[in-house]
Amino acid sequence: MCFVQEKDYVGFATLPNQVHRKSVKKGFDFTLMVAGESGLGKSTLVNSLFLTDLHKDRKLLNAEERISQTVGITKHTVDIEEKGVKLKLTIVDTPGFGDAVNNTDCWRPITDYIEQQFEQYFRDESGLNRKNIQDNRVHCCLYFIPPFGHGLRPVDVEFMKALQDKVNVVPLISKADCLTPNEIRRLKDRVREEIDKFGIKVYQFPDCDSDEDEEAKQKDRELKESTPFAVIGSNMVVEARGQKVRGRFYPWGIVEVENQAHCDFVKLRTMLIRSHMHDLKDITSDCHYENYRGVNTFVCVCIRMYQGCVCVFGQESLEKSEGGDFKHLQTGLKHNQFESSFKHVSIGLIC
């Protein structure tokens, strides 16, 4: 009997271990973008999240410089290692956003940046060295909402709407220590209502698996109810209740960044690192990147040719071989001039 069992044992039950070992060896990468007005605590929060000073060399701009500099996107990469697991973390900072009086289209450089990363990935994917692709696609964008208003400002609505189909947007209420618990609750309700009202698509936490235990389900419910997370950041270590903690020291007391009674920092960190990093990456790849491929880069056009066969063209190949004829083709297609547009294209490459 024992012999039969041994013979029948194929061993694929070890597959998860193999995947685990391979993934750990390869390491992980994650790209996080922070956006919002300068001065809302973006850099401080990122430093607090990853316990590393990512902005050592940062030059603080004065008001005039901030207004003249529309959006300067900076990228910081750090390699973090924890218990032998390596994480290459890239933070994309978008300082200066929303500072000017006229904020029309101020999100354009940010959306362009995200699309450039998709484009680069698409090129790499279609290239010869597909094995070692560096994934710089933005997996999550933390959008900072100021604590001072009565909800979302028009610029917040427009910004999030401009980004919603390109990246997972996670709205945050910044500097939550400026508000009382009641004010936080009211502001959260208001922001949630406005997100619904304006049809903003923010990152949706996936539903818990039905076979998860009750504790996990409860945590999942709490996580969803806490959105938008109200966060506090600090670069300082202070002493509270006999322990050294990250916090902000005030004449009336200490605000602790990691105290769940003070803010949702721990929930945000758990979500980003422990529970939802993979989902954020999957959605980036399966939804946002696929959207990009479908709509922008791989605009596939089916044209009925005179000869009666149907061809499918990729934008890239046509642009390369026809030097702009594809643009003409696209315009023609929009105006329903299939046949006349097609005459301008001598077929370069059929995908």
Ligand code: GDP
């Ligand atoms: P950024 O321009 O959005 O990156 O903002 P910074 O991280 O440079 O922070 C701007 C100022 O706000 C600094 O003086 C920080 O010490 C302060 N700050 C950052 N986070 C918080 C917070 O959670 N609460 C309060 N009250 N101040 C904060």
